[in-house]
Amino acid sequence: MSIKPMLNIRSGTGDGRHTLVIQLIRERRRGVIFTPYRLLPEEFDAARRKAVVTCRRKTHLAFIREVNLFLENQRQELGRIVSELEREGRPFTVHDVTSAYRQRYDNRYVHTFFRRQIEDLRKAGALGTANKYKATLVAFEKFAGLRRVDFDSVDENMLLDFERYLRQIPLSPNTVAFYLSNFRAVYNKAQKRGYVTHDRSPFRAVPVHIQKTRKRAVSAEVIRRVATAEFPDSDKLNRARDLFMFSFYTRGMSFVDMAYLRQEDVRDGFVRYRRRKTGQVYTVRIIPEVQTILDRYREQCAPWALPVLLDYGEDGLLHPLVFEGATSDERLRFETKLYLRYKYSLSHYLRSLRSMRRRLDLPVGLSFNVARHSWASLARRQGVPVSIISVGLGHTSEKTTQIYLDELDNSAVDAANETVAGLLKKSGTPWGKNRKK
Template sequence: MGVKKKKTQTRTKPGGTSVRAMLNVRKDTTSDRYTLVIQILRARRRGVVFTPFRLRSEEFDPVKGRAVHNLNIREHRRFVDNVNRYLSHQLHEIDRIVSELERVGEPFDGRDVAGTFRRRYDNRYVHTVFRRQIEELLRQGRHGTAGTYRSTLVAFDRFAGKRHYQLCELDEPTVMEFRNFLVREGLSVNTVTFYLSKLRAVYNRAVREGFAPKGLDPFGGVPFRVEKTRKLAVDDTVLRRVAGAELPRGPLAVARDLFLFSFYCRGMSFVDMAYLRQGDIEGDVIRYRRRKTGQLFTVRIIPPLRAILDRYREICSPLALPILMVKDGRGGFCPFELSGTDPARKRLSEQEQYKRYLQNRSEFLHHLRRLSRLLGLERSLTFNMARHTWASRARRQGIPMAIISEGLGHTSEKTTRIYLDELEARRIDEANDVVTAFWDDPDRKLSAGGQE
């Protein structure tokens, strides 16, 4: 491989394994920058782990095996610190692999160590970094976010084909190629932006963790466009018909209760409703954390909200609502409770619970569609409609945008405005009807706060 031999400080573990960082200086290299690698020697065989960094000779101390500052520039110091943090992490992981292989008791060499590392910890590649972050999200119980990352990875793998992209290869032209590939697949503008934003999130975290070089922004010139979609808010007439419908006990009534519960709770998301526990209810207040952001919410319990909670208190304890329910074998239903004491079994149980959540969400959406047909509604209800409806009604009541945004849990008012653009457009359309209807009623006046 042509690795230049220099005096370097080696880390020798018991058993004769030597691990050291060095520059891969090749005779045919025309650049003055060399790839930083980690060399592993054991049983007279060498394995090499490549890093995403390329350094000049003067930027690396071969004795200490560390990158060094040679410019008194803040960005360069940050880059060097980034390299050394990355090295420290990778060396620690290699040491751990060596210890694991030694405990197995089977003979192994430097190539075996490097191969194991690449399969498990090689964070140079987009695919590997995605998989690692997905696994971490699953360990944290953030199954929804893990699912969005997984779908983005599937899309990127379609784009990459047999090529394994490294993080350092994610430059602006490559990201633009990915974007154009998604457009050619016929995906909507918002779906393309969704995938690009997830790829950017994964990349930015890799930069923060030292797995990708800082100072580059492969997404800087890539358009992240969002098209306006049909808004989901329903008007007061629909709300009254839904709330006042006489329904027999059964899945339609439960679906209606869940829709109204979300509305009464300032648009609580369906996933937060599913995992809401009776322990989150203290007197006249519900306190819970959003699973998406971790934000702590406090919602005062109004009378219709209390009625829904009381209706399901006995049948779904310790949960607050009958969403995460399974058949109990006696013809009834019981809450899906986690099982297992060790981390692996508990994580598997959490995954099964989330699968149950997805299945039951699909069932309740089906029942909402049935309810919509029964009531003769123009559009089928969804649980997101409850959230949008709360925001739109709050706006119509003159509640400030900042309060609406906080009530919804948005981190910026920009997101809230996406919910409310349709409301403002409708007011303008109503005003236009009045202004242009000169042939209909010459004495008609503006009803939107205007003048004659």
Template sequence: MNTIPTKGAFGGRTSLKARLYIRSHTHHDSHPVVLQIIRHRRRSVVFTPYRLRVEEFDASRGEAVARTRSHSRRTYISEVNDYIRHRLFELRRIVDSLERTGADFSASDIADRLRGRGVLRSVSGYFRSRIEELELEGRHGSALALEHTLRAFQKFSGGSPVRLEDVDLPLIVSFRDYLHRAGLSANTVGFYLSRFRSVYNRSVSEGYVQGDKRPFEGLPTRVEKTRKLALSDEVLRRVSGADLRGPRAEARDLFMFSFYCRGMSFVDMAYLQWSDVRDGVIHYRRRKTGQLFRVRLVPAAQTILDRYRTTGSTFVLPILRGPAVSGTGESSRELYTRYVRRRSRYAHLLSNLARSLNLEVPLSFNVARHTWASRARRKGISLSVISEGLGHTTEKTTRIYLEDMETKRIDDANRLVAAF
């Protein structure tokens, strides 16, 4: 039985037990296995690298139970129990050591000492715990990004457990080369490496890696610049004035609404609610950065809002509206799942619209954002105003948005100078 009650010199009973970390509103069919430490009625938990379904864990005995004849699953269950027994033994030794000092201590002290002894989480275990935290915070997009990164790393490692302590530059370089050989683009590789680095750095700051290890130092993880396409005024007029019906008209309206609202991102449009619109002004907090925005509606944007105004929904635009009354009784996870599906649908509709209009440039909500920035620059609006309008923290980011346009202006000037 993986439960160890003890009683120390200060009368503080210490309970060490393995259990499942279950949240009532989680949508996963498996849950992290944690080591629970209770002392002085205060609790601390240490995450393990393992996850189990509810029926695979005996809560009274604190151990995993095989519920299938699958050899691989039975091997996994056995591995979980071996891990639990070993870690509980380590915790028991830590409690004994702390009691011998004669000083009182807490459950957190025991957990901290466990980490200090070098009993560290594996890469998969720490990733899983971080994913769970993000899900609980409602940051489903960030959780999904880490999920994809972890899957890629597990394929690279062949499913073998890798300790955070063993992560070094050669391992990261091998992971990077593996991703390139798998045919992934440079931007996708950079995406995975940057996510891995952020999680690893967090584990270091929390004390799960000892020493001054910097496996990512000197290894570039920034993505390559992609060509930023902005629509010309003539093409923008063709898009806004096209005679459309049905879903394509809806996608076009959303594209134009983004443009009219200073390049509002698709995710911010999706979650925009009527309570955010007051006296002809949109007040919203950008989901990517947390910045508070105030956008006064121009007549064309107001027309689009009026077109999609409906009763029974708190959402301004049709992106997240469900078959029933939207915005009530739905979890953030359910809304996010719908958001992902609708984002893909509207991207497809815009791509189809660009082909039907015989446009030489693609259509996307990112293009709407770049179009606003480029058109503002052509109108002589200062870089600082454009940067503030887009919500960029520095003008450096805005310059990246406008780089293609600035290069074209220089090329045009060169043609004038060279034509002597």
């Protein structure tokens, strides 16, 4: 394979400059890769196939160095592509080489690599992460304007400018951190795949800080009032109450995990599920209050355990969403439909919880995070060790939690769960009292 940089003389402009191209020849077939550089004829040595200095200005010297470094990197990249194609043992053409190169080269641009990550995530069914990356890309493209930014151009100054731009929108500090952390995740992926030519990450100088938010826990009295509330005139408020309490009774199960919980995940007296956020598997012993809620929706929600992934049918009634296709494309469309229904149901139930607060005249607002934080807070007040609470909540990103995950038996967490659930009854017993040894 012949790889030769040259000037595209036929593409000259009024200033006398010509586009620098890389010509590839294999088996008498020719391919051309256009570079982003344009040179005067005297700035390129056709024999040595490299740019040459024509004056001693610092800007000119820097430009020539940049061009030659670019050419050297591209030669190496093309050589790697040819070696990979040869190792596959299949015939290939010069078109195969240029196509592979363009795909890799395009991935060096932020917007291109972001879009491919979003597309791959959607194909894999990771719609939540795909939407987070999409929101981050939209914000960055508004910041960048007409600039086509490659990853090598992303430095500390650009990140600081991006951060300043987000703050001036204005966005809250944690929303700014949300965008920066997503950008860092994609940048790290691009760096691992070789689309960043240097090793140093600009995020070392621009750390991402999440500010602590106000605690959302409520008292046992508030939880008790929700648990015993009845709404004869509103099925939606009753369902919202059940979901709120289900989260509380299952050690703060998140709404997304409740939404995707299947009846097959409930067996032998336990709820076993995989957290969609972390991928870890959790096992929760079913206490009577949880069983009552599960039994209430068993017939109308199958195969789902709870009334979340339901939609109205032609009869005007709610029916569970069930996959009836056969192909992978149909499965992808169904997963997208499930995700959209989950997002809609989350908004719907949060509105219902706000209505419930008004109906019950509660002093604080309700959300599924409130159920989660309240379980932890009430457990702590009963003297449950922090290590057990951490395991119960699944705080696997914390080093202390990771230590206790290896040491604690799940039965200890289940015992803590029964203690917290017992606080809603008059006969609740403090942690450690009458506990089975």
